[in-house]
Amino acid sequence: MMAKNLYGLKEGEYLKIKEALGREPNETELLLFSVMWSEHCSYKSSRKLLSLFPTTGKYVYRGPGENAGIVDIGSGLGIAFKIESHNHPSAVEPVQGAATGVGGIIRDILAVGARPIASMDCLFFGPPEERRARFLREGVIRGVGSYGNAVGVPTVGGMTYYDPAYSGNPLVNAMCAGLIELDKVVSATAAKPGNILVLVGSKTGRDGIAGAAFASAELDESVKESKPQVQMGDPFAEKLLIECCLEILDKGLIVSMQDMGAAGITSSSVELAAKAKAGAEIYLDNVPLREEDMKPFEIALSESQERMLLAIDETNFGEVRAIADKWGLECAIIGKIIDEDRYVLTHKGEIVADLSASFLASSQEADWPVHKPDELGVSYPKVEGAALDRSDPSKVVDFLVSLPQFEDKSWIYEQYDHMVQTRTTLGPGNPVAILYIKEADKLIALAAASDPWRCAADPFAGGVETVAMAIRKLAVAGAYPLGMTDCLNFPSPEVPENFWIISEVVKGMALACKKLNCPIVSGNVSLYNESHEGAILPTPVVCAVGTFDGMHFLKSKGPELSDRLFLVGKEASLQASAYRRYVEGKISGPADPVNFDDERAFIERAIKTAALKLATCGRCVSLGGLALAAIKMASGSRFGLEIKSGDVRFLFGEGGPRALYSVPEAKTSEFLKVWDGFPVKEIGKAREDKTVRFA
C-alpha cells in the first residue's frame, strides 16, 4: 500500500527505510527522514563531488565536517569561517530571509566556540530596473543590516551582482568569520553517553517547519493547518545567545555544541549523537514553546531561530542555567546522549519516534545522469549597449560605468556597521577586507569571488577562475591563503546538462584549490535555484582567508602623481566578459587555457610586490577588465590615471592572473625585477585631473 504521503522522499528511499525498520514508519518518523535525507541536510547530490576538494593543509586546524572550518593564524589562535546560502527564504521574504541567513551563519561560527568577528555578504539579484528585483534588493539589504548591526558583528565586505538569471531566484550567501583560542575549540563529535542535551536560547514556535522538505511535497490537511511560517530573526536574542554561550564555554562547561538551523532540534541532536557514535533520547515536553498544541513533529523540526543545543555533564546544569538566566534566555534539559544506536522522541508519555540514530543521520547518495550541453553560454535578449559606438573606448567605458553593476556600492555598505569590534583595517569597497587581530598583533584578509558568467560559458575554467580570483585578490593585497570556504549555488541537479555543469565547475574549483595550495575547510551547497522565470547561472561563491608575514598590506586605490602604471599578466579573453554581456549580448566559447604555473608565478610576485612596498596601489583585473580596474583604482583618489589605449580586448578582457599596479618612479626598477619572467607592460601614468583618460 502506497497511500502514504512521502513528504518529498523518493519511493526508493521510503522502501529503504521500511526495510531497515522492519515495519512501516509512523508519520513523525517519516517526517524526520524527509528532512534529514533532504538535499539541504544530506548533500546527497553533491557529496561525491565535494570529496574532490582538498581539505587538509599546513594551516588547516579543522576541515569540513564540523559546524565551521578553522585555520591556524599562529599565537594559539584560529579563524573559524564558513559561508552559507539563504536563497529560498530570501526569495519569499527578503528582509527576514536575509536576516536569518546572517543569524544562522553566525551561530555556525559560535558552535565551534569562536567569537564571530566579521561577516561578508554575496548577493545576486535581477537587474535593478525590474521592480521586483529592487524590492528584493531593498529587503535583503535591510535584513543584512538590521541583523548584523544589532548583533554587533561588522559586515566588512561582499559583492552585489546583477543578471536576469537571478530575477526569480535571488542569491543571498552569508559568510562569517570568528576568532578562537585553539585550545578552546568545541567539536561536534565530542558528546559522550550520559551527557544531557540542553537547549539554550529562544522559545520554539512553528517557524519555517521543514521548509526544505515540504517544498516538493503536497501537504495533507493536518499539515496545512499548521502551514509553515517564515522564520523570524531576532538579533537581540542572538546577541544574548552569543555572549551566553561564550560565557558557558569560558567556564569550561560545554562538552559539545550544535547550532539549530535547518530541521531544528532533530538535525542538531541527531548529528551530535551520530557524530559521537551514540544515540539520543529527546523529551519534547521539556522544550519551551511559544505556541500551543504543537505536534511532536512540529517541535522536533521547528526552525525557530536563536537556539543552540549544548551537550554537558549533568552536574554542570545548575551553573549553565545560572548563566542563561543572567542573559535572560530559556534553558531546558531536552534530552540525553545514550549508549545505543537509537534516536527516541517522547511526547506526553509516549514514544513518538524510535529509530536508529546512525541510519537517520546516514548520508544518502543521489546519482544523477550527466550530459554535456550542446551549447554553453548565455544570450541576452536585452542588450543595454547594443547601439554603442564601439570604436571609441571612452564611450564604452562611460557606458559600463553607468551600469548598476559598476556603480559605487557605498550606498549599500554604509547601511552596515562595518567597524564595530574595532578590527576593520580595510572595510567594504575594496577587493579584500583586512582585519586587525589585536590578540595576535596580526592582520588577516578576507576575499570573496564569484564569476557566474565564466562558469556558464566554460564551467571548468569558470571554477578555476573563481578560486584563483579570490587567491589573486589576497596576493595583490600581500596576503597568502590559509583556507577557503565555498557556497555552490546551482539549479536542479536532476537535469543532466545542469549536473554536467555542476561537476565541471566543482572539478575546476577542486583542481585550483589543490594547485594553489588553498584547502576548502567548510562550505554549503544550494541546489534547485530555479523559478518560473528560469534557472540561475552556475554560481559558485568562494571566500578565502589569508594572512600576512608582516603588518604591511597594499591598498587598491589612490595613485600618487608621479606614479607609472603597469599591467602584469598576459592578454585576456573577452569570452565571458562584461563587455560581451552588455555590449554584444552574448557570452560563450571556451576560456583561455588554465595555466597554474602562471598563477603561482603571479601570486608569488604579487605578495613580494606588496611586502617590499614596491607599489602605491594595485588591483586585480576582474569584472569589466583593465578599464574598470583603472576606474576603481582612481575612484575617491586625489589623482586620476592616463592609459595608453589599446583594442577592446586589451581594455575589457577578463580572466587569468592579471593586475594593475601604480608604481612610484623610484621603485620602478625594483618592481620590474620582481616581475621579471612574467609579462609586464607599462600602460600609462597618474595624472593631476581626478578622472581616468583612455588616450
Place this chain on the structure above:
Amino acid sequence: MKVSVVIFPGSNCDRDVKWAFELCCNADAEMIWHAEKSLPSDTDIVVLPGGFSYGDYLRCGAMAAKSPIMKSVAEFAQRGGLVIGICNGFHILTEAKLLPGALLPNASTKFICRSCQIKIERNDTPFTQLYEKNEIVNFPIAHHDGLFYLDDDSLTKLEESGCVVFRYADNPNGSLKSIAGITNKEGNVLGLMPHPERVVHPLLGGEGGVRFFKGLSKWVKEMR
C-alpha cells in the same frame, strides 16, 4: 584611573571602549553588568557604550535607562563624576534624563556607518581638553537614530550655556544645529553619537580619538 563600562543586554561596543581606554591611557577598565546595584567605589569614569540595548525594540535606550545600575550612575553624576554615553549610551542618557533632548531616526531613515568630520566646539571640558577649539577630527558614526532634537527654547538655552561640545561638519543625519555631542549644564555628563573608540589605532582608520581618552586620563589625574 578606574573606568566602569556598563554592559546592558545588547551592548556591543563595550569591549571596544574598554580596549581604547586600556590602549590610550593604560586605564583599569572594568565591565559592570547592568543588573548590579552599585558601581565600584573607586570609579573615576562611567561609560555607557554603544550597541542595541534591549534590541532597541521599545525606543532606543528606553529600557536600559530603567536598569538597576542606572540609579547608581545618576548618583555618581550628581556627585560630579564623569559619565560618557556613546551612541546607544547617549540614547540611554537622554532617556534617563541625565541629558536633555532626544535622538530621532536619521533624516535618511537609513542606518549610516561611515567616517565623519566632527568639529570640536569647546576644548575646556574633561573630554576635549587635548583638542584645539574648532579643530576638525575624524570620528566614525554608526547609527540609525542619531538626529538630535530639542524644542526651540531649550535648544537656544543649550547653545547659550555652552553645552554643545561636538558638532558635525557635514551633518549626516539631520541633527538640529548639526549637534553631535552635548554635556549637561554642569559639564560632567557627555553624550555623543560618534565613536571616538573606533579611531585609536593607525591600523583602524586613524588616531583621531586618542586625545579623547588621553585627555580624560589627564583630567582624572589632575583632579586627584
